[in-house]
Amino acid sequence: IVSDSHEDIGRENNTSNLRAEEVDPIEDNVSVLFIGVDESEKRDYETASRSDALILATFNKEQNSIKLLSIPRDSYVYVPEIGYNTKINHAHFYGGPKATIETVENFLNVPVDYYVRVNFEAFIGVINSLGGITYDVPFEIYEQDSNDNADAIHLQPGEQLLNGEEALALARSRKYDSDIERGKRQQEIIKRIGKKATSASTIFKLGNVLDAIGPNLKTNLTFDEMKSFLTYGINKNIAIEMINLDGSGGFMDDDLWYYVVDEESRASVQEELREHLDLSISNKNTT
Template sequence: MSKKKKWTLIIVIPLVLIIIVAGSYAIYLYNKTEDMVSDSQEKVGRENETSDLREEAVDPVEDNVSVLFIGVDNSEFRDEKASRSDALILGTFNKQNSSVKLLSIPRDSYVYVPKVDRNTKINHAHFFGGPKATIETVENFLHVPVDYYAKVNFEGFIEVVDSLGGISYDVPYEIWESDSDDDKNSIHLMPGEQQLNGEQALALARTRKYDNDVERGKRQQEILRTIVNKATAASSILKLGETVDAIGNNMTTSLSFGDMKDFLAYGLDENISIETVNLDGSGGYMDDGLWYFQVDEESKHDIQTDLRNHLDLKENIDKGDYASDEESTNTY
């Protein structure tokens, strides 16, 4: 065999092996993800699984759509099925602009909950009726359709961050916070850029003692963005199997595997734009002795208009189509 042929084989054989291994791993991840989504899928329970604010069903490939991300606490001290949502983030996805808007909704926002026909904190909606009641409440509050939802519990959040080897984050201030088992002050973080494990990242996302609900929502948006960036980085490719396991064991979603594949276009677009938006307002105690966040109406209207435009929906809204969101003293 000539020297040229030998060197050709030395170069080509490893490349072929790499391609085979990479292809096998891709197939493995594909099948693993398909199984995970199948096991995690849980429909909302709406007619044709379509929002009442839509004239017809949507398709993530062709249409601009929205996803409500629900974070719930499922520690041993709480029953997830009768739990309140600890985080609510509404994401709207625009195909034409390859852009995403993320709205964090303060958990103590005083809103009308259709399931119980009265006003209370928005995070109580999940307690009264799970994802469906939460979706109905968010739609009534913002008059923006929620096409899909994904609910992840705290254990899933922790496992995802740990499966990625942690995340690098600039902690804004010193904090003392409970861990996921409610062990008081077991998490202690100093300010500055540092590597956070799952428990630490969760503590930072959850804490409300050092600022307010609005700032907490901004932190959650930024932490979510950091996790997504880490998960899609080339250095995380070999960790994706663990990440899929972490998500699958702790998530329920109305998205099918086909729907999730359709969202890949956003993740693969290097020019994708992700914008975070937040509601203004103020907090205070009401006659029932509980603290509520009162959303500023002008801020709500501006964000409502912004999200509807992002979904390419008409700006004008017939409020007669929606339940009353006037204040009620009959609180939870």
Template sequence: MSKRKKWLIVFGVCMLLVVAGGVGYAMHLYDKTEETVTESQKKISRDHNTSELRVEEVDPVEDNVSVLFIGVDNSEIRNEQTSRSDALILATFNKESSSVKLLSIPRDSYVYVPEVDRYTKITHAHAYGGAEATIETVENFLDVPVDYYAEMNFNGFVDVVDALGGIKYDVPYEFSEFDSNDKRNGVHLNAGYQTLNGEEALALARTRKYDNDIERGKRQQAILKTIFDKATSTASVFKLGEVIDAIGSNMTTNMTFTDMKNFLSYGLDENVAIDKMILDGSGGYMDDGLWYFQVSEDSKRNIRAELRNHLDMREYADSNDRHEKAKNDI
């Protein structure tokens, strides 16, 4: 056998091993993800697992749907039963335009919480009734259906960023913040473009000492997009197993593994358009001595109309009867 043929055989065998290894790794990730999502399942109690603002169940493959991302302020040393939502981002997905709208809801927004039948900060809804009370509050506040939710605590966020080897981000100012173990000034960052580990990224997402809830919401959206971009880059392929482990017991969701797979089209589309949205308003102290963010009614009305239109749901004139609103969307 000639030397050239020998090299071709060796090269061919090596390529087969690489392909086989890649296929094996992909199958491992697939099984690992399915197991993680299954263990993270936590349904919410509503008829047919469908929002009251919907007439029938939705499917991410066929329909435009929404997902509420809830970041909660509990960790290994915090009481999970009374944890508040530290970040709320409502995302709507439109199949036809391959677009996503991300709305950050300020944690101190003054809203009606159906779970306790009174007005308070939207962050308190989670302490009163977990993800279910938070979803009900968001739907009541915006008149936009929440089809799915994904909730993650501090530990999950920190571990995911660390599993990716950190993220690069332009820190807007020097600051000090609590870390995930509630250590005062546990994180200190200087201004400028730098690599952030999990604790540092969390501190930047949480801090609001030097600006306000609106800027905080913008930062959280930008940080999440940075994490998403790195997680879906080719450089992170062999880190995905660690990312899945990091999510593990730190996440709860009502999405099935099939539901999650159906969102892949957005992640794989290089031309997907992501529109970041912010609620306008003003803050101030009320009679109870607490500071609240009062969302502008005009801003809420415009945001509501834009999100409902993105979900291909018609606007309505009367907001008194949810069931009638849903029927109008048939």
């Protein structure tokens, strides 16, 4: 059923190079990288889009807990696909989900088992198929819609039900504060999507949703694996924790802004996520 959405990235046994053996998303503690790209019907970048939202989720089955790490899109990191440092969101431009996953794995030394990539249309489709998500909008927002029409979306502050276009505007908006704060809103949005998709009142027809969204969503999860993730979350009290990478530095080069993640923060996040996945706290590539 998911032929239009399913896409492996060519790893042996669909397994991360940082894994000693294959993992099972139902039994094991695994990670999922959510990738939001700056592509829409209007922009039509084909594969040459950037990942402006990058959120790594780790699942711990015994603890019933999920950690959501937001990785700032301007982070200055080594991109193995091209062999030099640049913005993390450019990895996707050069080599899609595969290059993005390799970059995140190299940066954090944490295996990325699965990815789910959405463009603007897929994101809108997911939210609308859930009947919207509730969100406490922090301030009045005027934002572009998915076709980049200026100020087409206008939100008032306060808890409210957002449709797909409105949630997208919230996920993209950064002019009122910063990309870092935008990343925090994206974490909260993913949490809301997850809660709604697994709530008793929502009959989430995954098959119909994926059919409607088609190739705008790409994932190396099979249909059954996606289904089991959702089933796992139903009626469970799962603790969801947000994590962020601190950065004290940044620099401009050729008119582009780069964010520099503090080495200490990178190391402590790495340790926290490896522990959450039940991996040994070890140095690079010694999983």
